[in-house]
Amino acid sequence: MLDAAALDVLFREAHTANAFTTQPVTDADLHQVFDLLRMAPTSANSQPGRFVFVRSAAAKKRLEPALSAGNRAKTMAAPVTVIVAHDMRFHEFLPRVFPHDPGAVGWFEGEAKRASREITAFRNGTLQGAYFILAARAVGLDCGPMSGFDNGKVDAEFFPDGRWRSNFLVNLGHADPAGTMPRNPRLAFDDACRIL
Amino acid sequence: MLDAAALDVLFREAHTANAFTTQPVTDADLHQVFDLLRMAPTSANSQPGRFVFVRSAAAKKRLEPALSAGNRAKTMAAPVTVIVAHDMRFHEFLPRVFPHDPGAVGWFEGEAKRASREITAFRNGTLQGAYFILAARAVGLDCGPMSGFDNGKVDAEFFPDGRWRSNFLVNLGHADPAGTMPRNPRLAFDDACRIL
Numbered sequence: 001m002l003d004a005a006a007l008d009v010l011f012r013e014a015h016t017a018n019a020f021t022t023q024p025v026t027d028a029d030l031h032q033v034f035d036l037l038r039m040a041p042t043s044a045n046s047q048p049g050r051f052v053f054v055r056s057a058a059a060k061k062r063l064e065p066a067l068s069a070g071n072r073a074k075t076m077a078a079p080v081t082v083i084v085a086h087d088m089r090f091h092e093f094l095p096r097v098f099p100h101d102p103g104a105v106g107w108f109e110g111e112a113k114r115a116s117r118e119i120t121a122f123r124n125g126t127l128q129g130a131y132f133i134l135a136a137r138a139v140g141l142d143c144g145p146m147s148g149f150d151n152g153k154v155d156a157e158f159f160p161d162g163r164w165r166s167n168f169l170v171n172l173g174h175a176d177p178a179g180t181m182p183r184n185p186r187l188a189f190d191d192a193c194r195i196l
Numbered sequence: 197m198l199d200a201a202a203l204d205v206l207f208r209e210a211h212t213a214n215a216f217t218t219q220p221v222t223d224a225d226l227h228q229v230f231d232l233l234r235m236a237p238t239s240a241n242s243q244p245g246r247f248v249f250v251r252s253a254a255a256k257k258r259l260e261p262a263l264s265a266g267n268r269a270k271t272m273a274a275p276v277t278v279i280v281a282h283d284m285r286f287h288e289f290l291p292r293v294f295p296h297d298p299g300a301v302g303w304f305e306g307e308a309k310r311a312s313r314e315i316t317a318f319r320n321g322t323l324q325g326a327y328f329i330l331a332a333r334a335v336g337l338d339c340g341p342m343s344g345f346d347n348g349k350v351d352a353e354f355f356p357d358g359r360w361r362s363n364f365l366v367n368l369g370h371a372d373p374a375g376t377m378p379r380n381p382r383l384a385f386d387d388a389c390r391i392l
Binding site for chain 1: 233382
């Protein structure tokens with residue numbers, strides 16, 4: 001069991017960050033987060049999640065037109081904005097990442113398997129997006145995840161070949177507490193859970 | 197930053213559990229996991245994730261016909277199997293959980309907002325499923341997540357009114373190391389990431 005301080009960092013005291021200090025997010029930081037998140041489970045070890053780290057001013061400019069008005073200023077100011085995406089042809093890696101079952105690629109290949117492929121990419125890419133958030137917190141970074149943007153515009157600008165598809169965005173850096181809002185109420189166990 | 201032992205528990209040394217000891221999973225364990233996972237972020241604090249803890253023999257029997265052959269024996273033997281689900285009418289809670297914007301419920305209400313409602317429920321319910329896995333590990337439990345089952349059969353049996361919808365399953369307990377398989381290869385940073 002993790003100690004109280006670790007549970008606070010991951011869950012209890014962590015907050016969505018809306019403003020960040022000028023401390024940069026380094027390549028080493030990004031590698032460290034990925035090296036953790038990639039160990040967490042996905043269906044058939046499929047690992048469809050993809051992560052585009054938008055850090056340079058030029059890349060931020062490409063992202064700007066896709067942002068909703070309420071998310072624009074804080075996103076342009078964040079040290080990094082992560083496009084959490086998924087690979088619609090993730091199954092091509094299965095011979096390497098699920099080597100004990102050479103038939104696994106067939107579960108997802110071809111037009112007849114499109115629905116299975118799409119839901120697997122979205123579900124497991126999303127799981128990996130959540131792992132990303134908690135891995136970033138675990139190494140001392142703060143996150144501001146967002147769905148408020150135009151996925152079609154991001155896909156057209158960053159993924160014109162259609163292989164990767166955007167899911168959600170995460171602003172990433174070291175939080176400036178001035179941008180942290182009070183926590184909203186959470187549902188109670190009985191609202192969301194049943195024990196049968 | 198979390199210490200090395202905590203990173204091992206969450207990511208580096210954790211494995212999918214395929215067999216469990218006889219140590220039970222208590223109501224207190226389930227509340228503890230939920231109290232952590234509910235603090236992690238969802239879009240507009242929507243919290244659509246729902247968790248049905250299938251623990252009694254009678255409830256396990258109801259689940260059995262929906263399981264794929266390869267997952268049946270280990271699931272029937274697990275102390276608890278969690279149905280990770282999402283609430284298709286999650287927006288009805290928004291006046292309580294997103295109180296500063298009384299208009300938020302309108303982002304998701306009515307037939308014209310069905311697509312937005314469905315993708316928000318699925319995306320954020322899945323994020324909360326990932327938070328569940330890491331919160332369970334954080335309190336000393338082990339997880340065996342699975343997509344190999346018939347969602348339609350689970351929904352018909354457990355959610356006949358259609359309000360909640362199944363997403364994936366997680367076997368939960370204390371791992372018997374005899375059921376742990378060697379770790380499969382993970383993708384490299386350059387396979388899955390870009391820095392722009």
